[in-house]
Amino acid sequence: MDSDLYPDLAAAGSLAAALERAAADLGVDLVTVPGDWGSLVSAGIVASVPEREPLSVHIGAECRWFGFSGWSRGVELITGATSALEDVVWAGVAWGEGRSLRELQELLPFVHFTELAEAHERGPAPAVEVRWRLIRKEAADAPDFPEFGLLVEAAHAEPRLRQLYPFSSHWTLGFNARTGMPCPPEVAIAPRRTRASPIASRSSLTAVSSPKPSPWRRQSPSRLLTSPPALGPPARELSIQTADAHDGERAG
Numbered sequence: 001m002d003s004d005l006y007p008d009l010a011a012a013g014s015l016a017a018a019l020e021r022a023a024a025d026l027g028v029d030l031v032t033v034p035g036d037w038g039s040l041v042s043a044g045i046v047a048s049v050p051e052r053e054p055l056s057v058h059i060g061a062e063c064r065w066f067g068f069s070g071w072s073r074g075v076e077l078i079t080g081a082t083s084a085l086e087d088v089v090w091a092g093v094a095w096g097e098g099r100s101l102r103e104l105q106e107l108l109p110f111v112h113f114t115e116l117a118e119a120h121e122r123g124p125a126p127a128v129e130v131r132w133r134l135i136r137k138e139a140a141d142a143p144d145f146p147e148f149g150l151l152v153e154a155a156h157a158e159p160r161l162r163q164l165y166p167f168s169s170h171w172t173l174g175f176n177a178r179t180g181m182p183c184p185p186e187v188a189i190a191p192r193r194t195r196a197s198p199i200a201s202r203s204s205l206t207a208v209s210s211p212k213p214s215p216w217r218r219q220s221p222s223r224l225l226t227s228p229p230a231l232g233p234p235a236r237e238l239s240i241q242t243a244d245a246h247d248g249e250r251a252g
Contacts, residue, residue, distance in 0.1 A: 001040045005064045008085060009040065015059065016043035019092070022085045028093050045092030055095045057088055070095050074180025075120045075127075077101060080111040120179060127179045128165050132156060135166050135173075145171060147191040155189070 003010035012018035016032035016039060023030035033054050035042025044054030053071040060067065066088045070078040078101060080091060091111060094104050101113045101121055119130035136156060139149040148171050155161045155173060164175035164186060174188035 014039040019043060019089060023089045026089055030092060047096035049098035055092045077117045078111050078113050082110045124179045131165055135168060151191040
């Protein structure tokens with residue numbers, strides 16, 4: 001830590017102690033916990049709302065800068081940065097009180113959140129709905145690999161999969177039973193790039209959840225698709241059918 005940039009932290013001995021001093025000067029109560037990167041450069045501000053994790057605070061190395069993020073139920077809801085330690089205190093207080101994301105941003109313009117984060121704030125069902133809309137738009141904006149878009153649309157047409165939380169990585173479409181982390185995927189599907197017969201169709205999607213013959217090439221299943229309790233019947237073990245995706249990858 002550069003004491004010229006952070007004389008208040010140097011005097012207090014840690015970021016947590018400096019935050020507590022600043023809170024006392026402002027006349028507000030603040031409870032801190034140790035940070036993940038050492039006491040001089042990081043700290044957490046405890047939230048009184050049970051579902052919210054402590055606001056995670058860290059400092060910048062090359063200029064005076066305090067960055068922070070707020071997580072709830074395994075989802076990052078807010079991020080922000082400011083050069084004033086007092087601003088971080090107010091952010092910690094508002095976050096800890098359970099203020100809504102919009103309230104936080106109105107009070108503190110340096111607080112940022114996404115449309116998806118706001119959906120998570122409303123609950124799992126809105127988060128799933130917004131994530132599906134975003135991933136369908138993402139697929140539609142990838143004209144160089146239309147098979148991925150076909151896969152996304154075929155999956156969205158399947159009621160059981162539409163209830164799961166989708167994600168994508170390297171042209172692979174995955175589904176989680178929960179909207180927060182950690183949560184291993186229930187199933188992941190990769191389309192095969194081919195102009196002659198796109199594999200992402202309703203018939204090929206059916207092969208993911210049933211043993212019927214299909215154009216999917218069977219691999220040794222590395223994961224089994226099970227039906228989460230919210231999706232109806234008792235869980236069944238279903239072999240995943242996978243397809244080659246060696247010639248098209250997208251970072252995600």
